[in-house]
Amino acid sequence: MRDETNKSSGLIRGRFGEGMSEVMEQINASIGFDQRMAMQDIDGSIAHVTMLCEQKIVSAEDAVAIKDGLEVIRTEISSGSFPFSVELEDIHMNVEARLRELIGAAAGRLHTARSRNDQVATDFRLWVREANDRAIALVQQLIAVLVEQAGENTATIMPGYTHLQSAQPVSFGHHLMAYVEMFGRDLGRLRDCRERMNESPLGAAALAGTSFPIDRARTAELLGFARPMRNSLDAVSDRDFALEYLAAASMCMTHLSRLADEIVLWMSPQYSFIELSDAWTTGSSIMPQKRNPDAAELVRGKVGRVHGSLFGLLTVMKALPLTFSKDMQEDKERTFDGADTFELCLKAMIGMIGDMTPRAANMRAAAGAAHATATDLADWLVRELGLPFREAHHITGQLVRLADKHGVRLDELPLAAMQEVEARIDENVFAVLGIEDSVNSRRSLGGTSPECVARQVEEWRSRVKQSLA
Numbered sequence: 001m002r003d004e005t006n007k008s009s010g011l012i013r014g015r016f017g018e019g020m021s022e023v024m025e026q027i028n029a030s031i032g033f034d035q036r037m038a039m040q041d042i043d044g045s046i047a048h049v050t051m052l053c054e055q056k057i058v059s060a061e062d063a064v065a066i067k068d069g070l071e072v073i074r075t076e077i078s079s080g081s082f083p084f085s086v087e088l089e090d091i092h093m094n095v096e097a098r099l100r101e102l103i104g105a106a107a108g109r110l111h112t113a114r115s116r117n118d119q120v121a122t123d124f125r126l127w128v129r130e131a132n133d134r135a136i137a138l139v140q141q142l143i144a145v146l147v148e149q150a151g152e153n154t155a156t157i158m159p160g161y162t163h164l165q166s167a168q169p170v171s172f173g174h175h176l177m178a179y180v181e182m183f184g185r186d187l188g189r190l191r192d193c194r195e196r197m198n199e200s201p202l203g204a205a206a207l208a209g210t211s212f213p214i215d216r217a218r219t220a221e222l223l224g225f226a227r228p229m230r231n232s233l234d235a236v237s238d239r240d241f242a243l244e245y246l247a248a249a250s251m252c253m254t255h256l257s258r259l260a261d262e263i264v265l266w267m268s269p270q271y272s273f274i275e276l277s278d279a280w281t282t283g284s285s286i287m288p289q290k291r292n293p294d295a296a297e298l299v300r301g302k303v304g305r306v307h308g309s310l311f312g313l314l315t316v317m318k319a320l321p322l323t324f325s326k327d328m329q330e331d332k333e334r335t336f337d338g339a340d341t342f343e344l345c346l347k348a349m350i351g352m353i354g355d356m357t358p359r360a361a362n363m364r365a366a367a368g369a370a371h372a373t374a375t376d377l378a379d380w381l382v383r384e385l386g387l388p389f390r391e392a393h394h395i396t397g398q399l400v401r402l403a404d405k406h407g408v409r410l411d412e413l414p415l416a417a418m419q420e421v422e423a424r425i426d427e428n429v430f431a432v433l434g435i436e437d438s439v440n441s442r443r444s445l446g447g448t449s450p451e452c453v454a455r456q457v458e459e460w461r462s463r464v465k466q467s468l469a
Contacts, residue, residue, distance in 0.1 A: 029087075033091055038095070043121045045119075046067055046222075047222035057213070068094070096110065112212065113205060121201035136190045145350055147457055152173070157169050159367045169368070182258075193241070216228035237324055249339070250306050254303060275357045280348075367435050369405060371409065373434070377433060379392075379432070415430075
């Protein structure tokens, strides 16, 4: 039998006569990734021992020694000098073993009225809450830079698309504000998620609570939770908080990917709608003329990693009976990677949007192509001549074919040619056929006219200021 003096078996394997196999140690150990929760583990332990002391379950002398030892460990981990051990399985046992080395037998009192089940649930929830808070701050920054770009481009005209075909001219600011609305919903989901996750599992112990007279409300308060979780079984087995965070992140990543794809298109010579500086582009190893929008392409590609993190954890949790199963150790790597990827993509998009320079002349030229004001002509026929819209639609289609035949835009079609199709059309029709006229006329709520977009921008500027206040 192996010497188990310095291994986790010396702390928790009292009933076992033999040590783990090497393969069992490898598959069982999580210290390679859960050491990322070291600070949360220390915070949770300090809150726990503080409460134990206040409840006179642990003496003041032992509580001081434990807290002092934990602060030493915090410093060691922060400085990179802490000796993490795979044989000690996880961050909890690594910290506890080191605490025993520092303060002796008093370290063993820290785990009174606590299990690794509620301990890891607390650590992980604290970690996810911090990741969620970082995401909230980054989405707020992204909204802010989008709003500012939109504010500078309320009157910049670009093509609006359906089916990726030029449809109607719109304001570039209006286009950007559509993403503000998307990310605003993402912000709401992250805030909503935080409210639900902000409950403390600590004190649920292994699964059934504890016979010690603990004060769960006190540890919840010390850790910044709104309240303790109400059911001990749910407290140790719940991972909804991680799933909800990853779900919100996945939705936001979908929106980031859509915007990234547009940046890729807009950067291409065929569009040439925007420029990005060298800070957010790369070159080619063989073609010196290239400027590739790699940051946008990577954001577009990385959406799969976050979606994969969500679906991976959903699969882990889908058939687990109450309460804790070791399967749940698989929650962390997926969540850590999903959070890292999400935050990196948000930072990249913030940088690209802030750096982006619109090429207004190219946008405007493209906005006038493909008879983009045809709907304005149909609306004019309805409004001025009293035609049913379907009849107006048919007449407009005939005029579009006529313009194509002559190789001109609708606003270049002679009035006489128009009157051959519909005799009542007069010169006033030309007031709606220019792309500026089209954009300026869309004054309905949520429309693309510069005045509407300016109002949207001001509303969101106010929201951003309030959220940062």
